[in-house]
Amino acid sequence: MRMTDVLVIGAGPTGLTLAIDLARRGVPVRIVDAAPGPSGASRGKGIQPRTQEVFDDLGVIDEILATARPYPPMRAYRGDTVVWEGTLGEPRAAAPDVPYPGIVMLPQQLTELALRNRLAALGVAVEYGTPVADLTQDDDGVTAAGIRATYAVGADGGRSTVRKALDIPFLGDTFDTERMALADVRFSDGRLDRDHWHIWGDLATQELRLGLCPLPGTDTFQLTAPLAPDEEPADLQRFVTERSGRDDLVFTEVTWRSLYRVNIRLAASYRRGRVFLAGDAAHAHSPAGGQGLNTGVQDAYNLGWKLAAVLAGAHPDLLDTYQAERQPVAADVLGLSTLLLRGSQDAPRRGRDTDQLDVHYRDSALSVDTRRVPGPLRAGDRAPDAPLGDGTLFDRFRGPHATVLAFRPAPALDHAVELNTGAQAAYGSYGIDPEAGGYVVVRPDGYVGLLADDADAVRDYLSTALDRSHYSPVP
Known part of the structure; x- marks a missing residue:
């Protein structure tokens, strides 16, 4: 039987992100997918700022932003x-602490292509045409699709066969009366420019009837249109003509189409034994606010370093923090996307409320603050970027290691990054007192694990919460 350390089931953005994170840490990983080959569908097209930071760390951001x-x-x-004419939100400029300030659009098939390219560079290829018909586990490992692994992760979407095999309830509702037609279409000529998102609807009620959005890197548009409960657009061309009131919008090809029903669901558990759920297998969102793909990517980014650490000898209890940290985030995101879908007056504004930069793990067992005088930056928060003399903090974070930051006049600590005046000033706005000094331990996934005044607290944290075997010196 073929063996590996981690078997990833599902090769969408979540599964690919996890496989990349494991492979770059030297963890033997295999990734399988039931489909015969890569998907050509646009699906989730919004990449939020925090996800861009993840892609930067994983070495894929240049291909994405190209x-x-x-x-x-x-x-x-x-x-x-x-x-x-209008915009979804005001553009924001990059700042020292936020290098990727705004959401960008890329059809999902091209996001997946960039991730597959990075994975291939690490020596791993997706094994397509490999369905998981059964899954069993014991005290020593998991068996699925003829593969034996120490751990397995189901990243196989909302209809997850892994979740069903584990008999984990998918709590929530499917709203059959709230449906949407989705399609990728190609037009015969340039009657619609590719510089705008073209929409038809009722401005007074803000009710959308039809949207046609140009997809970067392609010559297609993504069609979106809410449907009445009994409406079935069998003839898509006729449907577009009726919804737009125009007979000149003739498309030559439909490259993908889907009928979407609003699902708001959350897995009751993210883990059963040695098997984990991530992405849409663990949570199903409305498409509003561009949260689903991004939440799944960050599930993988949270889980990857923890699996690698445990496989390297860290205490297995570290894996319990995956659900403890990520399930509450998904619950919050489900509420946010539902408010946006419903157009509620209480809905957050797109921008800071949806860019996932403020996602935190403050209540996690891995979040420790021993400072005598706490400040606005708290353990569990995203670690901000800041300029250094030879680059940025994100350059130092990039890679599989945890990072220790030392703020003068704190005593020197082996392998810590001592911050220059500019970086200390940047973190000063987050409540780090440049007069008192101190330390910040940044987890491998870019979140603050520890804030401390003294070096002994850093050493204790690295040897317990993170396990010193997973802390690498920063060059």
Whole structure:
């Protein structure tokens, strides 16, 4: 029987991110998918700022940003007459602490391509045409698809066969009356420019009837259209003509189409024994706010370093923090995306509320603050970027290691990054007192694990919460 340390089931963005994170840490990993080959569907097209930071760390951001574009301005029509133009939100400039300030658009098939390319560079290929019909586990490992692994992760989507095999309840609701037609379409000529997101609907009620969004890196548009409970758009061309009031929008090809029903669901558990759930297998969102793909990527980013650490000898209890940290985040995101879908007056604004930069693990067992005088930056928060003399903090974070930051005048600590005046000033705005000094331990996934005044607290944290075997000196 074929053996590996971790078997990843599902080769969407979540599974690919996890496989990359494990492979770059030297963990033997295999990734399988039931599909015969890569998907050509646009699906989730929004990449939030925090996900861009993850892709930076994983070494894939350059390929992503070479094709991705900011969301285009929206142009609303009545027939072929433009009646309104606007944007989803105000653009934000990059800042020392936030190098990727805004959401960018890239169709999912191209995001997956960039991730597969990075995975291939690490020596791992997706094994397509490999369904998981059964899954068994014992005290020593997991068996699925003829593969024996120490751990397995189900990243196989909302209809997850792994979740069903584990008999884990998928709590929540499917709203059959709230459906949407989705498709990728190619038009015969340039009657619609590719600089705008073209929409038709009722401006007074803000009710969308039809949207056609140009997809970067392709010559197609993503079609989105809410449907009535009994509506079935069998003839998509006729449907577009009726919804737009125009007979000149003729497309030559439909490369993908789907009928989406709103699912708001959360797995009751993210783990059963040696098997974990991640991404849509663990939580199903509405598409509003561009949260689903991004939440799944960060599930993988949270789980990858913990699996690697335990396989390297860290205490297995570290794996318990995966559900403890990520399940509450998914629950919050489910509420946020539902408010956006419903158009509630209480809905957050797109931007800081949806960019996932403020996602935190403050209540985690891995979040420790021993400072005498706590400040705004707390253990469990995302560690901000800051300029250094030879690059940035994110450059130092990049890679599989944890990082220790030393703020003068704190005593020197072996392998710690001593911050220059500019970086100390940047962190000063987050409550680090440049007069008192201190230390910050940044976890391998870029979150603050420890804030401390003294070096002994750092040594204790590295040898217990993170396990010193997973702390690497920073060059």
